[in-house]
Amino acid sequence: MNEAFFIASSFLCSMVDLFIYNSLTRTKEKFTPLHKQFVGMYVCGPTVYNFAHLGNCRTFVTFDTVYRYLTFLGYKVRYVRNITDVGHITTEFDEGVDRIGAQAKLEQVEPMEIVQKYTTYFHDMMREFNNHPPSIEPSATGHIMEQIAMIEEIIKNGYAYEVNGSVYFDVKKYKDVFPYGELSGRNVDELLENTRELDGQEEKRFFADFALWKAASPEHIMRWPSPWGEGFPGWHLECSAMSTKYLGEEFDLHGGGMDLKFPHHESEVAQNSACCGKAPVRYWMHANMLTVNGQKMSKSLGNSFLPHELFSGTHALLEKGFTPMVVRFFMQQAHYRSTLDFSNEALKASEKGFERLMQAVEKAGSLTASDSSSYDIAALEKNCFEAMSDDFNTPILIAHLFEAVKVINSCLDNKIQLTLTDIERLQKLVNGFVFEVLGLQAEVSGASNDISNDLMQVIIRLRAEAKTKKDFATSDLIRDELKAINIQLQDSKEGTTWTHEK
Numbered sequence: 164m165n166e167a168f169f170i171a172s173s174f175l176c177s178m179v180d181l182f183i184y185n186s187l188t189r190t191k192e193k194f195t196p197l198h199k200q201f202v203g204m205y206v207c208g209p210t211v212y213n214f215a216h217l218g219n220c221r222t223f224v225t226f227d228t229v230y231r232y233l234t235f236l237g238y239k240v241r242y243v244r245n246i247t248d249v250g251h252i253t254t255e256f257d258e259g260v261d262r263i264g265a266q267a268k269l270e271q272v273e274p275m276e277i278v279q280k281y282t283t284y285f286h287d288m289m290r291e292f293n294n295h296p297p298s299i300e301p302s303a304t305g306h307i308m309e310q311i312a313m314i315e316e317i318i319k320n321g322y323a324y325e326v327n328g329s330v331y332f333d334v335k336k337y338k339d340v341f342p343y344g345e346l347s348g349r350n351v352d353e354l355l356e357n358t359r360e361l362d363g364q365e366e367k368r369f370f371a372d373f374a375l376w377k378a379a380s381p382e383h384i385m386r387w388p389s390p391w392g393e394g395f396p397g398w399h400l401e402c403s404a405m406s407t408k409y410l411g412e413e414f415d416l417h418g419g420g421m422d423l424k425f426p427h428h429e430s431e432v433a434q435n436s437a438c439c440g441k442a443p444v445r446y447w448m449h450a451n452m453l454t455v456n457g458q459k460m461s462k463s464l465g466n467s468f469l470p471h472e473l474f475s476g477t478h479a480l481l482e483k484g485f486t487p488m489v490v491r492f493f494m495q496q497a498h499y500r501s502t503l504d505f506s507n508e509a510l511k512a513s514e515k516g517f518e519r520l521m522q523a524v525e526k527a528g529s530l531t532a533s534d535s536s537s538y539d540i541a542a543l544e545k546n547c548f549e550a551m552s553d554d555f556n557t558p559i560l561i562a563h564l565f566e567a568v569k570v571i572n573s574c575l576d577n578k579i580q581l582t583l584t585d586i587e588r589l590q591k592l593v594n595g596f597v598f599e600v601l602g603l604q605a606e607v608s609g610a611s612n613d614i615s616n617d618l619m620q621v622i623i624r625l626r627a628e629a630k631t632k633k634d635f636a637t638s639d640l641i642r643d644e645l646k647a648i649n650i651q652l653q654d655s656k657e658g659t660t661w662t663h664e665k
Contacts, residue, residue: 183554185448186449187446191553196415197414204233206222207402207423209285211263214471215288217460217468220494225418235600243298243301243410244300247398248304264383267384284662288471293487293603301405306404310401313404316438317332330374330376331366332434333368334433337436344429345432347424374397377397399427414444421450431443451499451503453505454502454504455505460505468481474486475660481507489514493510493513498558527589534580535582538581544588557601571593623659626638
């Protein structure tokens, strides 16, 4: 954060309390960290079996903004976001498809090649959106021993049991002691009639018991030795083990998408409580889902698209491409707990608003001082802090920033006068909230960006033609020459995409 702005605003920061909507209590609560000026924050990261989708990106833009604002307020934040690189995805109460293994078979490579490929893509997308990297980014495969140790402690405390090399969490026994379902608001006994029959149900004592460790079938590639035989850890367990290792048995914030509240986050609470005797998280935060033209985004409806499709405009539902900063700005114009609806009209409106905001920021550097001020900059500053301190309300913050845009333009038109002190304060306010809190960046002109995309599409098409003619020397030469200037090509069944590592 700009040091001068922090010093000028430190008194104001101390006067504005931060309130966070806690999903656990379903109320806004005043934020009080466990340790003064230090914040521990854990966010569930991606499962790297395919390209990161826009729902992922909204969640990570949300918590990047949270991270930025906490830092802006002067907190020292340890931000932990994991990489799920173990081949399992859960469906309600048990393990479903091994997505990493399935994708490896589809692409005819090793599972860890899939992990590497899509982790790289994820990091590329986070850079495109100007997300800060987390303080620590642990992987599930790098913490198998910690997960095994946590399972052993849960068994020791009587809340898990082993069957045929698999270990299950004993939900019935747990809920006799701890409140199970408190986070999600679900009554587990009422879910029985809606539960599908899934693999491993016959081994369980209770239908809602979930796997802490799963015995590996002969064809399961990703497997590790354990006290119960070769297998792999349960999906929920990794986050419990890694958050505990890096943030302690109790920490301040845990974030993720709304879809993770149950069963994933509910199971995290249960595992940590069963292991450590207390709930791990003080404030739970959940980002809401995306819709497209009023419909839920899904592959089956044909309205699901990937970030690079949004940037290039190659999806059938898009009239044109939009830059990463326009998309980030668009996401921040809705509160993180609200549904966000993608449409061409909404994105084009955000593009115009983004350009207007960035033009004003640039103009702010050329304001001329007067002997007196006819506008209260302190009130505007207070409004910006109050907006973000009210559960990170970016739409209200943006509304106040557009008030600052009006002030800047009015100053240039000599309709408002500001002293040199107030001009400097306005400049620091706008730069601080636009660049440091919202994480926006000035971009090259839309024309230049469109030309870059058009040129890359020509190059990709020429490379595809070379491959069709079995001219692999030319195809490889194009790829290698692009790589030399930090342009990476990613081939998939959906086509070829490109990213530029700045």
